[in-house]
Amino acid sequence: MSSDHDRYHHRRTLTLEQRAARCPNPAGRRLLEIISRKRTNLCISLDMTDSAEILSTARLVAPYVCLFKTHVDIVADFSQDFVAELTAIAEEHDVLIFEDRKFADIGNTARLQYEAGMYRIAEWSHFTNAHVVSGPGVVDGLRGAAERLGRGLLLLAEMSSAGSLVTGPVTELAVELAAREPALITGLIAGGALLPDTADVITMSPGVSLAGEDSPTARPAAGDSFGQQYVTPRRAIMDRGTDVVIVGRAIIGAADPVAAAKLHQTAAWQAYEQSVAHLQQA
Amino acid sequence: MSSDHDRYHHRRTLTLEQRAARCPNPAGRRLLEIISRKRTNLCISLDMTDSAEILSTARLVAPYVCLFKTHVDIVADFSQDFVAELTAIAEEHDVLIFEDRKFADIGNTARLQYEAGMYRIAEWSHFTNAHVVSGPGVVDGLRGAAERLGRGLLLLAEMSSAGSLVTGPVTELAVELAAREPALITGLIAGGALLPDTADVITMSPGVSLAGEDSPTARPAAGDSFGQQYVTPRRAIMDRGTDVVIVGRAIIGAADPVAAAKLHQTAAWQAYEQSVAHLQQA
Numbered sequence: 150m151s152s153d154h155d156r157y158h159h160r161r162t163l164t165l166e167q168r169a170a171r172c173p174n175p176a177g178r179r180l181l182e183i184i185s186r187k188r189t190n191l192c193i194s195l196d197m198t199d200s201a202e203i204l205s206t207a208r209l210v211a212p213y214v215c216l217f218k219t220h221v222d223i224v225a226d227f228s229q230d231f232v233a234e235l236t237a238i239a240e241e242h243d244v245l246i247f248e249d250r251k252f253a254d255i256g257n258t259a260r261l262q263y264e265a266g267m268y269r270i271a272e273w274s275h276f277t278n279a280h281v282v283s284g285p286g287v288v289d290g291l292r293g294a295a296e297r298l299g300r301g302l303l304l305l306a307e308m309s310s311a312g313s314l315v316t317g318p319v320t321e322l323a324v325e326l327a328a329r330e331p332a333l334i335t336g337l338i339a340g341g342a343l344l345p346d347t348a349d350v351i352t353m354s355p356g357v358s359l360a361g362e363d364s365p366t367a368r369p370a371a372g373d374s375f376g377q378q379y380v381t382p383r384r385a386i387m388d389r390g391t392d393v394v395i396v397g398r399a400i401i402g403a404a405d406p407v408a409a410a411k412l413h414q415t416a417a418w419q420a421y422e423q424s425v426a427h428l429q430q431a
Numbered sequence: 432m433s434s435d436h437d438r439y440h441h442r443r444t445l446t447l448e449q450r451a452a453r454c455p456n457p458a459g460r461r462l463l464e465i466i467s468r469k470r471t472n473l474c475i476s477l478d479m480t481d482s483a484e485i486l487s488t489a490r491l492v493a494p495y496v497c498l499f500k501t502h503v504d505i506v507a508d509f510s511q512d513f514v515a516e517l518t519a520i521a522e523e524h525d526v527l528i529f530e531d532r533k534f535a536d537i538g539n540t541a542r543l544q545y546e547a548g549m550y551r552i553a554e555w556s557h558f559t560n561a562h563v564v565s566g567p568g569v570v571d572g573l574r575g576a577a578e579r580l581g582r583g584l585l586l587l588a589e590m591s592s593a594g595s596l597v598t599g600p601v602t603e604l605a606v607e608l609a610a611r612e613p614a615l616i617t618g619l620i621a622g623g624a625l626l627p628d629t630a631d632v633i634t635m636s637p638g639v640s641l642a643g644e645d646s647p648t649a650r651p652a653a654g655d656s657f658g659q660q661y662v663t664p665r666r667a668i669m670d671r672g673t674d675v676v677i678v679g680r681a682i683i684g685a686a687d688p689v690a691a692a693k694l695h696q697t698a699a700w701q702a703y704e705q706s707v708a709h710l711q712q713a
Contacts, residue, residue, distance in 0.1 A: 198547045223543040255592040261505040265480045284594030286658030310537040312566030375538025376568030399686040424577025
């Protein structure tokens with residue numbers, strides 16, 4: 150057993166039910182319950198531009214995931230009907246919704262972007278996320294609606310893209326804000342657990358694929374032409390201690406998305422269970 | 432004359448027409464021509480949530496501004512008809528449009544957010560902007576549509592909000608990318624000129640108001656409850672060397688927006704002319 154596993158000792162000696170019971174953020178609590186109940190720590194990125202395609206993919210993969218991640222501003226035919234249908238699929242299959250908006254403006258603008266406009270994100274998305282580069286005011290902008298509606302905020306503490314500057318003081322501020330306000334801030338978007346001793350902070354990791362750079366079958370450059378970089382679920386969960394892996398193109402771009410979703414669910418859940426087993430042997 | 436003015440010597444010894452003639456970015460060239468022709472370096476932030484209100488304010492203030500800045504994702508009744516009407520007002524009054532989207536995702540997602548979705552920002556907005564925290568891939572994501580349509584990108588190099596981390600290496604990367612690719616990147620969003628010797632980089636500054644913190648009539652805390660901070664047009668232009676001042680609530684929140692727009696236009700243009708006059712006396 151490696152020292153990496155030791156780092157996550159505290160969080161992973163608590164069961165998911167124990168973590169849910171003590172989670173101070175209502176959306177985070179529901180997510181931990183779903184992960185435990187459905188035995189899936191897989192989030193699917195529904196990064197398509199057509200609402201019918203998103204809904205049909207969501208229906209197909211819903212049994213294997215805990216979370217639907219959306220970018221509603223790439224949906225060409227967005228409507229509140231689309232949101233209602235996605236919500237219905239999510240409810241039927243015990244899935245939550247995470248609009249990956251990456252708010253990055255001053256607080257007053259972020260507030261309007263979250264609550265108003267065509268999307269009214271706060272009304273339907275259990276989670277959303279924000280960069281902290283504009284300063285802590287962005288959290289204050291999102292706070293009102295998030296607290297009123299029991300939503301969860303995730304702060305970007307690391308990114309999977311090449312040359313990311315979500316590092317150093319940016320990472321530190323995200324971690325500091327998350328540690329300070331777990332009732333509002335569900336956790337962090339990062340490559341792995343940055344607060345390994347804190348069971349209250351849920352970490353979600355993008356850039357995950359079974360064809361990640363640490364995969365035995367990976368192509369020489371496992372990424373895209375715009376600097377995205379991938380690791381496997383095993384690395385993200387066992388080596389880096391993340392809670393939820395976010396998988397997009399490896400599932401929605403697969404010839405058989407259901408088979409790809411099952412494979413990723415199994416790999417991610419096994420990595421979690423192996424990590425717990427390692428700890429119990431310690 | 433202060434040493435601050437010396438720093439902008441090169442840019443301000445060129446006339447606006449000379450800067451326009453050598454500007455390698457088509458949208459930037461048009462903007463410099465408009466600033467010169469209309470004698471206004473004022474950008475209005477149309478941060479309202481109702482399209483009729485945005486359009487009526489745009490009509491009122493159009494004669495006094497060079498640029499309409501929008502946040503289309505706060506507009507509750509957004510439609511492509513709204514865009515068409517805003518474009519018509521802009522064309523009639525010699526104004527360009529800047530969708531202040533602050534892209535902050537990986538390149539592939541930013542590409543879709545810029546080109547696709549309900550908004551199709553690339554199709555109608557002469558300028559948009561991006562954070563560089565996700566790494567330089569965001570510029571590559573925006574590049575295709577921007578080059579095809581002759582759009583201008585602005586990179587966030589500084590922000591006016593309290594505790595901003597758009598500083599240090601983040602600022603340096605924005606400056607480096609802008610200096611490297613002036614044909615694609617029109618310039619920077621910053622408190623002042625960060626490349627004072629470079630006439631090709633257009634700087635736009637948010638957080639500007641005649642009631643800014645350096646105003647003789649400023650309230651003790653000239654800002655909002657979400658950490659926004661203000662300086663006067665004079666400070667932004669003369670002391671800090673910016674090209675375009677972005678004014679929002681000081682105009683759209685005024686009892687008489689037209690009077691407020693005229694006052695801000697006059698103050699900003701006089702600051703520019705005084706800055707040039709100082710240089711000619713040098």
